[in-house]
Amino acid sequence: MLLITCPVTRTDELVADRRIRSVTDHPTHIALHVQCPACGAVHAYRTGRRWETARTRVTDRAAVPGRAARASVPA
Numbered sequence: 203m204l205l206i207t208c209p210v211t212r213t214d215e216l217v218a219d220r221r222i223r224s225v226t227d228h229p230t231h232i233a234l235h236v237q238c239p240a241c242g243a244v245h246a247y248r249t250g251r252r253w254e255t256a257r258t259r260v261t262d263r264a265a266v267p268g269r270a271a272r273a274s275v276p277a
């Protein structure tokens with residue numbers, strides 16, 4: 203089970219494992235694509251301490267190449 207916040211309805215949803223469409227292991231984080239029980243869309247979520255650390259580091263710096271990647275972070 204997984205707790206997500208739907209960016210469309212802004213509600214917290216408890217999601218069954220079978221709704222996880224894909225799990226991608228990246229060096230800095232794990233990306234999950236989850237079919238949302240609230241709105242039916244597939245949302246991308248990232249998990250992991252290293253992802254949080256990397257994101258903080260990017261936020262602290264100005265004009266870092268690769269900032270565009272932050273655009274896909276769920277609000």
Ligand SMILES: [Zn+2]
Pocket residue numbers: 208209210211238239240241242243245
């Ligand atoms: Zn949703």
